[in-house]
Amino acid sequence: MKKHKLLLIDDDKELAELLSDYLATEGFELISCHDGVSGLEKAFDDSISLILLDVMMPGLNGFEVLKALGGNHKTPILMLTAKGDNADRILGLELGADDYLPKPFQHRELLARINAILRRIDIVQNTKETSTSHEVNGVKLNHATRQVSCHDNLIELTGTEYQIIAHLMSKPGEIISKEEISERVLKRKLSAFDRSIDMHVSNIRRKLLPFSPSDKLKTIRSAGYIFLAGETQ
Amino acid sequence: MKKHKLLLIDDDKELAELLSDYLATEGFELISCHDGVSGLEKAFDDSISLILLDVMMPGLNGFEVLKALGGNHKTPILMLTAKGDNADRILGLELGADDYLPKPFQHRELLARINAILRRIDIVQNTKETSTSHEVNGVKLNHATRQVSCHDNLIELTGTEYQIIAHLMSKPGEIISKEEISERVLKRKLSAFDRSIDMHVSNIRRKLLPFSPSDKLKTIRSAGYIFLAGETQ
DNA sequence: GTTTATCTTTACACAACATTTACGTTGCTT
DNA sequence: AAGCAACGTAAATGTTGTGTAAAGATAAAC
DSSP, X not given: OOOEEEEEEOSOXXXXXXXXXXXXXXXXXXXXXXXXXXXXXXXXXTTXXXXXXXXXXXXXXXXXXXXXXTSOOSSOEEEEESOOOHHHHHHHHHTTOSEEEESSOOHHHHHHHHHHHHXXXXXXXXXXXXXXXXXXXXXXXXXXXXXXXXXXXXXXXXXXXXXXXXXXXXXXXXXXXXXXXXXXXXXXOOOTTOOHHHHHHHHHHHHHGGGOSSOOEEEETTTEEXXXXXXXX | OOOEEEEEEOSOHHHHHHHHHHHHHTTEEEEEESSHXXXXXXXXXXXXXXXXXXXXXXXXXXXXXXXXXXXXXXXXEEEEESOOXXXXXXXXXXXXXXXXXXXXXXXXXXXXXXXXXXXXHHHHHHHHHHHHEEEEXXXXXXXXXXXXXXXXXXXXXOHHHHHHHHHHHHSTTSOBOHHHHIIIIIOSOOOTTOOHHHHHHHHHHHHHGGGOSSOOEEEETTTEXXXXXXXXO
């Protein structure tokens, strides 16, 4: 799991220090800006995963920063504020904030909210339209029974073979590296001269072949395998 | 803008009616389930954009539904509850909820929170596409599939050819020296009389040519190559 | 224990790819 | 215009990753 960088925009330097320590123990790196203007600049840094934005600041306040970011900023924003009243909360959300946490807050709640936002982004990024529908390009998976059928012909796959084809089918049309398959399915690092994956893919191909007009598993030399998504595009 | 379908899981039928009317005026379609079990089934319906989940329910309660969904459900979840205490809120978020709204709430706040979640998903999905594909001057790269298309015609490039064109396209209109290409792509110093790069560029040109009105790769004698940026200058 | 199914390694052939060679062409310098 | 260095590219050569049969290792079932 990669380490996330967070940006705190808040004039309260004491809080910044506290949060920096706490979030570090949770595996985050906290960067601080103490006024709206400098925060606004940093907000476009793509390496930042999430912005913690305080409302009450001298100069440019939190709402003004939000407005300046234009309502659909690439990086998610969690608002922090002393004022807990509804109108502010709603305004913040309508201006483009992703969430809103009234001060004072428990560290654990802040953490839970940060994680909720980052988790959602992760899920969205790793999910394709087709991932829960189990049929792609004539091959149908039944997760419950672990059965696979190819153009309505039932195929017998072993557990590993099933997991590999399921993984490839979760991102049809995308290259999946052998490293990824090894780590996700075989639960070990891919070492040099390890030909296991190749063998499994070869076996899957052999079992699909009698019922398939074309090879659905494409090899991308020195990159990985693709489960072809049907109509080429 | 497409109409979103929302799923409300709450035993309070009066609230369901109220919300259904209100959300309809805001362009949402609300579907209701009045117990955890039937809600759990509906939760896997891909046509649903967001789930509103009440905590206090007879039978399976909200937390149990969350647990059953496994913590990273595809559809985002907004928890509703009468209990406003912190521990519950945090627990819900940690169990996989995206947000938490204590009852009673203003309709406008619910709307703002729903929109905040849907907006974030929309932003992530749109930036995802632009981050995996890169188009310059009629040539499009798709990093996930390592496919290259030239004016919508698919081109087959080898790994090295792909890396070279990707590198040239990362700085369109700029001269990239052979030394740089050699070190970045081939991972070795360019030695005298080494014609590899020339060959690769030649092969890329040959593959692009049938679909390209003009040569997009320009040679700058004794300096390097440029991927032309298009109309400008 | 044995048998059976499954996974991994070994071995070799082969195809895809990268690189070098060789020779023709271009464009700069004097 | 001659000379030369850089480039284009066809063809030959070198290298590497992949396909797969078969053997070996491991785990599960009996």
